[in-house]
Amino acid sequence: MATELEIGEAVVKGYPPAILYLRNDDIVTTELCAFNYFSTFFKGEPEAEAHVWLFDGNGDAAGYFQKDLSLDGQMQLNTSELCPNISGSVAVTLLPKSGAKIRPGKKITTGYYAQYYSGNGAITLSHEREEVTSAPFSTPPWIQTYLTRLLDQSGTVLVNACLASNGEATGKARIVALDGSILAERDLPKISPMGARRLKTMELFPRAKQLVGPAESFALELSGVNMASPFSFYEFPNGKFSLHHF
Numbered sequence: 187m188a189t190e191l192e193i194g195e196a197v198v199k200g201y202p203p204a205i206l207y208l209r210n211d212d213i214v215t216t217e218l219c220a221f222n223y224f225s226t227f228f229k230g231e232p233e234a235e236a237h238v239w240l241f242d243g244n245g246d247a248a249g250y251f252q253k254d255l256s257l258d259g260q261m262q263l264n265t266s267e268l269c270p271n272i273s274g275s276v277a278v279t280l281l282p283k284s285g286a287k288i289r290p291g292k293k294i295t296t297g298y299y300a301q302y303y304s305g306n307g308a309i310t311l312s313h314e315r316e317e318v319t320s321a322p323f324s325t326p327p328w329i330q331t332y333l334t335r336l337l338d339q340s341g342t343v344l345v346n347a348c349l350a351s352n353g354e355a356t357g358k359a360r361i362v363a364l365d366g367s368i369l370a371e372r373d374l375p376k377i378s379p380m381g382a383r384r385l386k387t388m389e390l391f392p393r394a395k396q397l398v399g400p401a402e403s404f405a406l407e408l409s410g411v412n413m414a415s416p417f418s419f420y421e422f423p424n425g426k427f428s429l430h431h432f
Contacts, residue, residue: 209302
């Protein structure tokens with residue numbers, strides 16, 4: 187059994203954890219699913235260590251989990267058992283236990299999924315995408331279209347992927363017409379390192395309905411520093427919840 191690993195150590199080792207949104211509340215809970223992919227890509231019978239770090243919305247540590255994975259081993263972790271009523275971010279990495287040789291300078295991210303469940307069963311899932319970094323970085327403009335008829339149910343989730351103490355996430359949000367014209371712009375709320383925020387479109391832009399008018403759809407553009415690729419979401423009164431990367 188491996189000892190607890192600091193998240194910064196995994197970055198230094200060249201196995202930076204991949205970061206995703208975490209949500210555990212009365213409506214949605216998050217389950218993590220991972221596979222010992224070293225079983226596929228390396229000869230022999232490589233064993234691995236799965237490490238999971240959980241953070242609340244302010245970036246404060248909310249839990250840690252470690253599991254040894256044998257050849258073709260898997261992990262299915264219900265995070266609500268570790269941190270009930272906590273929403274924020276989760277980072278996962280796999281490390282080979284037998285010292286698998288990686289090309290110098292080649293970073294490995296973890297192939298894993300987060301499944302988001304409601305009381306009605308599995309509602310959506312997301313694959314990992316960006317890795318955690320130890321230094322601040324710029325976030326390119328990300329843009330995603332939304333249906334105007336679902337404007338009240340729409341929003342975005344922002345996750346800070348930077349570990350550095352000076353790695354606060356900041357940026358701009360724009361509501362954009364489909365012809366590319368900017369209808370409104372505002373500063374995004376600041377997010378602490380490893381923190382996350384779920385923001386409704388109407389929270390960002392209270393006049394969104396007037397701005398979009400009769401158009402069938404509109405777009406949100408988000409840019410700044412230290413943010414992983416944002417998520418778009420729709421959340422409905424019956425508890426159904428849809429989440430997708432921009």
